[in-house]
Amino acid sequence: MSVIFNLDAKKNARILLLSLRKIKFHVARCYLYELEDLICEFDSADILTPVFNPDLFKVTNRIANTMAQAVGSSRLINPLFKQFNLDKEYELFFIICQSPLDILTINSIKNWRNKCRRVVVWLDEIWAKDIEKWKVQLSFLQEIDYIFMNFSQSIEGVSKIIQRPCEYIPFGIDAIKFCPYPLNRERSVDLYSVGRRSQVTHQALLNLSERINFFYIYETIKDLYTADHRYHRSLYKNILKKSRYFIANRAKIDDANATGDQQEVGARFFEGAAAGTVMLGVPPECESFTRNFDWEDAVIQVAYDAPNIVEILAELDSQPDRLQKIRTNNVVNSLLKHDWVYRWETILATVGLDSTPAMMARKARLQNLVERILTRKNSDERSAAHYSDRIHKQDRTQMPVV
Incomplete structure (x- = not known):
């Protein structure tokens, strides 16, 4: 199967996304x-x-990255084997590489x-x-003007290799x-x-869902x-918006071999907060976590292995005002x-480009x-206070005269 390049082009686009x-x-x-979809909405992007x-790409990409490691260079190796030739100029070329394995796909554009x-x-x-393991792929980024990274504690090491500006940017x-809001749906999912x-926490929640009317959604x-x-994003956001509680832990919490005990902020926190879950x-x-989630009860700390999760939920459920405040703040x-x-x-500000009117409108x-x-x-709050005051006055008028 050969590669096909689809270019969704706009008139006078200033941004190119790969x-x-x-x-x-x-x-x-x-x-x-x-x-990427939102950039196309509020900016002029191809x-x-x-x-x-x-x-097949899994195979070709693995071969390409292995070849790059073997020859000590990634500049001419293209996992797609075919190149696209740009016929117009852009103010900015932007690509998201979820992994260093994605970097070589930039070579699929001949004249970027x-x-x-x-x-x-x-x-x-x-x-x-x-970082050292990915040195060859990272060296490719020496040709890039700016690199933005989610993992704040990796920036220094990457910057030393590529000698280019590297800046932290949180998930969004x-x-x-x-x-x-404004629909304010009923939160019919108890926990998502x-x-x-954690198998310990999961089993406690399973047991609870078998005993009482407790809707627990999890992956199988x-x-x-x-x-x-x-x-997928539509399904995910709609479940989150109907969920009362949401489990969110630091990135790869159960895999110290992968993280080297490095602690970073995962996307879950941004998703759970935006949907108003607890x-x-x-x-x-x-x-980076304290900077981005600097309000009270952004996350209620619960141990990864929490055999007492049922008691924790019961205690929280007894504090409805606190829960509503958490949801609103999030x-x-x-x-x-x-x-x-x-x-x-x-x-855009970092590279010297102006925001668009659509961005200002958003x-x-x-x-x-x-x-x-x-x-x-x-x-x-005013309605609740008025109702409470009215009930209090009624109680006083009904008090017996001594």
């Missing part, structure tokens, strides 16, 4: 494709999508450096202990679509858990792939801080949502 959405279908990549057999004034790579996941979220989980399949990332788990002990802070438009604004919409939520919250 997307692996027709090659990489794992659900773990869907939030990155969400960012999106170049190679179409290739995903199983000549046709693009600025080039930015978003490097999603690389652990500090593995489509805060508008994940926002539970995705990805890695490994190596999840999706035919369409938009469908997050339970073990957050990372790092500056949603409001997500709208103000974590929408993808803020991440894209940071990238930020205004985010602010409007915040104001509506807070206005309704204040109204609900």
Whole structure:
């Protein structure tokens, strides 16, 4: 099967995106494709999508990366074997590499450096202990103008190799679509858990769901792939918006061999907060977490192995006012801080490009949502206070005269 390049072009586009959405279908990549879709909405962007057999690409990509390691260079090695020739110029070429294994796909564009004034790579996941292993692939980034990275504690090591500007950038979220307001759906899912989980905690929750009316959603399949990332994100956000509690732990909490005990912020925290869930788990002990989730009870700390999870939930359920405050704070802070438009604004400012009118309109919409939520919250509080005061007065009038 030969490679086909699909270019979804816009008139006068200033941005070029290279997307692996027709090659990489794992659900773990869907939030990155969400960012690409939004860039196309609020900026003028062409999106170049190679179409290739995903199983065959696993083989060719592994061979290409092995060859790069063997020869000590990655500049001419292309896992797709075919190149696309750009026929127009762009202000910015942007690609998200979830792994260093993705870097070589840049070679599938023949003249990317000549046709693009600025080039930015978003490097999603690389652990500090593995940086030396990926030295050949990372050296390719010496031709890139700016590198943005999610893993804050890996930046120094990558920067030493490539000698290019490397900056931390947190995950983001489509805060508008994940926002539970204004519909304010009933939260009919009691607890939602995705990805890695503790068998101890899981078994306690299973036992609870067998005993009482407790709706517990969890994954039963490994190596999840999706035919369409938009469908997956839609299903995911709708379950989250209907969930009361959500398990969120630091990235790869149960795999110290993979992380080297490095603690980083995973995407789960941004997703759970934006949907207004009450997050339970073990957050990372790092500056990037405290900076991005700096409000009270953003995550309620619960041990990874929590045999007493049922008692913890019962205690929380006895505090409805606290739970409502947590949900509101999570949603409001997500709208103000974590929408993808803020991440894209940071990238544009770094490379010297202006924000677009559509970006300004989206930020205004985010602010409007915040104001509506807070206005309704204040109204609900006044109504509750009025009702409490009325009941108190009725009780006093019914008191016997002594």
